[in-house]
Amino acid sequence: MAAAQTRLICASSQLEDGGLAHRFEIEQPDGSKLPAIAIRYQGQVYGYLNRCRHIPIELDLQDGQVFDLTGHHLICSMHGARYHPATGYCSWGPCRGQSLAALDLIEENGEVWLNAMPSEFC
């Protein structure tokens, strides 16, 4: 069973490999909310803040559409930056060399959970 400070994000079945991201929000201590995504890539679940490192806007062109046509990169809809789905590292675009802010997601018993928010985002 997941630890007490975790939060349920979605069912595992909602994340298709290379498919639509599951969008959710992370509430900050001041009440503001940060957009976030959960994705599946090569069988593993990953989570990131849904914020391009170039300009802090959401990556998706339409809700949850963050993978490019190859299914091997996350792509920013604004200027096309490409991030590796497993690391969040930007290999192409105006923010090349930077990385998406990674979240600590855990998958167990058919569910995806978020571990307590790292303090760096608070």
Ligand code: FES
């Ligand atoms: S805002 Fe994402 S590449 Fe420019």
